[in-house]
Amino acid sequence: MSDLTTRYPLSGITVIDLSHIYNGPYATFLMAMAGADVIKVEPLTGENLRSRGDLGGVALPFAMLNSNKQPVTLNLKSEKGKQLLREMVQRADILVENFAPGVMDRLGLGATELHKINPRLIYGSSSGYGREGPYRDYPAMDLVMQAMCGVIDSTGHPDQPGVKSGAALCDFMAGIHLYAAIMTALYEREGTGEGRVVEVSMQDATYASLASNLGMLHARGAQAPARTGNRHGGLGVSPYNVYATVDGHVVLNAPADHHFRAILEVMDRSDLKDDPRFSTRTARVQNCEAVDELIEQWTRQQLRDDVARRMLAAKVPCAPVRSLPEVMVDENMHARGNLQWIEHPELGRVVLMHSPLVFEGTQRRPIEPSLPMGACNETVYGTWLGRSTQELAALRSEGVIS
Structure with a gap:
């Protein structure tokens, strides 16, 4: 047949x-x-x-x-x-x-x-x-x-x-x-x-798809938040969020320290690479609100696709938050x-x-x-x-x- x-x-x-x-x-x-x-x-x-x-x-x-x-x-x-x-x-x-x-x-x-x-x-x-x-x-x-x-x-x-x-x-x-x-x-x-x-x-x-959330529950017990918004399900990575731009939103993820240093270079903020709040992933997770504020102050002045293009050129995990009509094409x-x-x-x-x-x-x-x-x-x-x-x-x- x-x-x-x-x-x-x-x-x-x-x-x-x-x-x-x-x-x-x-x-x-x-x-x-x-x-x-x-x-x-x-x-x-x-x-x-x-x-x-x-x-x-x-x-x-x-x-x-x-x-x-x-x-x-x-x-x-x-x-x-x-x-x-x-x-x-x-x-x-x-x-x-x-x-x-x-x-x-x-x-x-x-x-x-x-x-x-x-x-x-x-x-x-x-x-x-x-x-x-x-x-x-x-x-x-x-x-x-x-x-x-x-x-x-x-x-x-x-x-x-x-x-x-x-x-x-x-x-x-x-x-x-x-x-x-x-x-x-x-x-x-x-x-x-x-x-x-x-x-x-x-x-x-x-x-199994809830692995990050379950990991946080195991580590923190009753102190683990049920929901983390657009942040990492296990609160183990920062930055890891959705950020506003002039014309939409982007997601940024820095799973390793060199990713965050690359983000700083794209934002022209290499002066912060040795800041103790941001120098390691652990420090960034502990200061995730400061990290998000730093990034969004910059992204709010940029176009969505420009942010994605520049971050991807620097090998930073990043994507525009796209609508279904955009995804279909x-x-x-x-x-x-x-x-x-x-x-x-x-x-x-x-x-x-x-x-x-x-x-x-x-x-x-x-x-x-x-x-x-x-x-x-x-x-x-x-x-x-x-x-x-x-x-x-x-x-x-x-x-x-x-």
Whole structure:
């Protein structure tokens, strides 16, 4: 089903994608862009993310996560729908789902039953809290997980309530780890010939991202502030903040002493390089307010992009704080091919992402825009599974496919 004229790392691998929203679809998107044949199985009404375009008029997140997939519809509550899934599983290498724990078992399509059909199947599962443990039945979305994982409590300014991350961190952290778990099991299968179940919880996948905050908690105990604003999460580096400019903001980070000396040179304040408040990282952390005041007195008189240009020329970690419209046309990501302008059949000309996984020596798989619901029913159920035109018509009339 995939383009076999170019060999990609996952060429010849077939994935049955039952997942929805962000977490599972991102894992299967990475597989698709690595060359796998990904069959996206949706209920007759379509997956939830398709309908999120209603208020804004476009469903860009769906398009971002479902390039290069073959969408089919299937009623898994019908016996004939279950039978079609079983037939697909017989021919597949990987199945991915992110339903609440127990849903697939109640349908009679859990990992144990599917392994009876195909012992080589890699069954990948993701949920909020995992298949075991006291929280397994709690409903979970990214906002809920940010609260439970400590992301909200650690984000924001010390004198204000915590705020959520603008990014859907927990969903995508889980998706990345789910991809990793499935690829690990696929590698293991090369030696054993047997599949296995792998699972990733959003809660587990997010914890490590709070390493700096946890480090400060360990070191300072009850004296550790819950939130540090735009300063380092562990208050271990200074300068490390967002600074105002004439026309916006920049971030500056001086992880080593030579970085701070370079900042002083750019600001024409080399006279302060031996000032005991600033000469070492420890001293700067202890005097972080003075450091920030010194820097912002200068940046407030400069243009945002000029500050970034001059600091980067001095090898100082620095970046302008950019808006989403600026990020979408980023020249570096477009030059590398990770962002591409695509003519989408439903959305028009849009920027879509490729996979961040680059396989040297193999050209990126061309982006194929996401397709309408059920667009590949005939290809998958007819050509691949061998159902006749009459049988497909009957399945539609019986509400098995749409």
